[in-house]
Amino acid sequence: MSYFRVTLSYDRLTLDEGLITALLMEKGFDSFEDTEDGVIAYIPDNEWNRNKFEAWLANRFQDGVTLISCEPLMEKNWNEVWESNFSPVTIAGLCLVRAPFHPPDPAYPLEIVIEPKMSFGTAHHETTSLVMELMLGLDMKGQRLLDMGCGTGILAILAVKLGADSVLAIDNDYWAFENSKENIIRNQVDNRVTVVLGDAKTITGRHFQLIIANINRNILLTDMKIYGSCLEKGGSLILSGFYDTDIAAIEQETAKQKLSLLRYLEKNHWIAAVFIKN
Numbered sequence: 001m002s003y004f005r006v007t008l009s010y011d012r013l014t015l016d017e018g019l020i021t022a023l024l025m026e027k028g029f030d031s032f033e034d035t036e037d038g039v040i041a042y043i044p045d046n047e048w049n050r051n052k053f054e055a056w057l058a059n060r061f062q063d064g065v066t067l068i069s070c071e072p073l074m075e076k077n078w079n080e081v082w083e084s085n086f087s088p089v090t091i092a093g094l095c096l097v098r099a100p101f102h103p104p105d106p107a108y109p110l111e112i113v114i115e116p117k118m119s120f121g122t123a124h125h126e127t128t129s130l131v132m133e134l135m136l137g138l139d140m141k142g143q144r145l146l147d148m149g150c151g152t153g154i155l156a157i158l159a160v161k162l163g164a165d166s167v168l169a170i171d172n173d174y175w176a177f178e179n180s181k182e183n184i185i186r187n188q189v190d191n192r193v194t195v196v197l198g199d200a201k202t203i204t205g206r207h208f209q210l211i212i213a214n215i216n217r218n219i220l221l222t223d224m225k226i227y228g229s230c231l232e233k234g235g236s237l238i239l240s241g242f243y244d245t246d247i248a249a250i251e252q253e254t255a256k257q258k259l260s261l262l263r264y265l266e267k268n269h270w271i272a273a274v275f276i277k278n
Contacts, residue, residue: 002044002045002072002073003042003043003044003045003072003073004042004043004044004045004048004070004071004072004073005040005041005042005070005071005072005073006029006040006041006042006043006048006053006067006069006070007035007038007039007040007067007068007069007070008020008038008039008040008041008065008066008067008068009035009037009038009065009066009068010037010038010039010061010064010065010066011064012038014064015061015064015065016269017034017039017268018126018243018268018269018270019243019269020039020065021039022217022242022243022269022270023060024039024041025216025241026216026217026218027043027047027053027056028043028044028047028048029041029042029043030042030043030044030120031120032125038065038066038068042073045072048070050070053067054067086099086116086122086124087124088102088105089122089123089124089129090108091123091129091132091133091136092132092133092136093108094108094109094110094136095108095109095110095111095112095132095136095158096108096110096111096112097111097112097114097122097123097154098111098112098113098114099113099114099115099116100113100115100186110158110161110162112154112157112158112161112187113183113186113187114152114153114154114183115152115179115182115183115186116152116179117152117175117179120151120152120176121150121151121152121153121154121155121214122152122154123154125270126267126268126270127214127240127241127270127272128151128154128155128214128240129267130240130265130266130267130270130271130272131155131212131214131238131240131272132154132155132158133265133272134238134263134265134272134273134274135155135158135159135162135212135238136162138162138210138236138274139163140159140162140163140164140210141162141163141164141165142163142164142165143159143163143164143165143208143209143210144164144165144166144207144208144209144210145159145164145166145167145168145208145209145210145211145212146167146168146170146203146206146208146210146211146212146230147159147167147168147169147170147212148170148200148203148211148212148213148215148223148227149170149171149172149213149214149215149219149241150169150170150171150176150180150195151171151176151179151180151214152176152179152180152183153169153179153180153181153183153184153193153195154183155212155214156169156180156184156189156193156195157183157184157187157189157193159210159212160189160192160193161187161189164192164210165192166192166193166194167192167193167194168193168194168196168203168206168208169184169193169194169195169196170195170196170197170198170199170200170202170203171195171197172197172198172199174197177195177196177197180195181195199223200222200223200226200227201226203226203230204226204229204230205230206230207230207231207232208230208231208232208235209231209232209234209235209236210235210236210237210238211227211230211231211235211236211237211238212237212238213227213237213238213239213240213241214238214239214240214241214272215241216241216242217241217242217243217246217249217250219241220239220241220242220250220253221249221250221253224253224254224256224257225256225257227257228254228256228257228258228259228277229257231257231259231277232277233277233278234276234277235276235277236262236274236275236276236277237254237259237274237275237276237277238272238273238274238275239254239272239273239275240270240271240272240273242270242271243269243270243271244266244269244270244271245269246271247264247271247273250273254275257277258277258278259275259276259277259278260275260276260278261273261274261275262274262275262276
């Protein structure tokens with residue numbers, strides 16, 4: 001798969017970085033690099049249409065956001081970008097997320113080794129780190145778990161390290177599917193994680209005690225009925241990938257599935273929330 005690297009500039013004093021990132025994710029962008037003047041955003045080539053994007057920019061931001069450049073980025077270059085920007089991340093002082101080229105640190109009781117390639121999920125983005133922090137506060141021992149939109153497999157790996165009995169990890173992107181399998185083997189949890197290429201329809205008829213979906217607002221709303229039907233009574237649903245202004249819409253849909261909000265975390269306007277099925 002090839003990507004486009006799109007460079008945008010905007011006034012950071014008048015426009016909110018988190019809002020722009022959230023809106024770009026809804027347009028198909030899945031990775032971002034902050035710059036002094038704005039942001040560099042990455043989008044799969046099959047999602048990119050310059051004319052439509054420029055029209056959307058003009059309609060949504062008037063002259064507030066400027067498209068500086070867009071260029072194709074092949075897989076080799078993408079991996080180099082990730083490696084040059086991938087620094088270790090710590091979650092709640094308990095879990096270290098590092099790349100294979102970083103040394104281990106025995107000071108942390110939990111360690112996850114991730115080689116992201118072109119997949120989302122390194123704990124650098126607020127949504128991933130917030131979900132991981134919520135997971136650290138839940139009892140997962142012996143549970144059957146679903147990681148929907150697994151990306152690098154980082155959340156599935158953490159679930160097993162926290163005691164989950166089995167995890168079904170699903171992504172509809174072939175590169176993420178392959179990358180998840182590699183990272184799951186790298187972290188020696190492949191005996192309890194099954195990776196599947198597909199979407200929410202893949203889980204119809206299955207049942208889980210915990211479902212994690214870190215995707216985006218629109219997909220979460222579309223698939224909420226499936227999550228509700230597959231979550232056991234008393235089970236937990238962790239959602240992220242949406243903005244704080246989206247909470248009302250998310251709660252409205254979860255309520256239809258008899259899911260009530262237990263708690264949520266917020267960082268830079270991004271939200272990760274836990275719901276319980278009554």
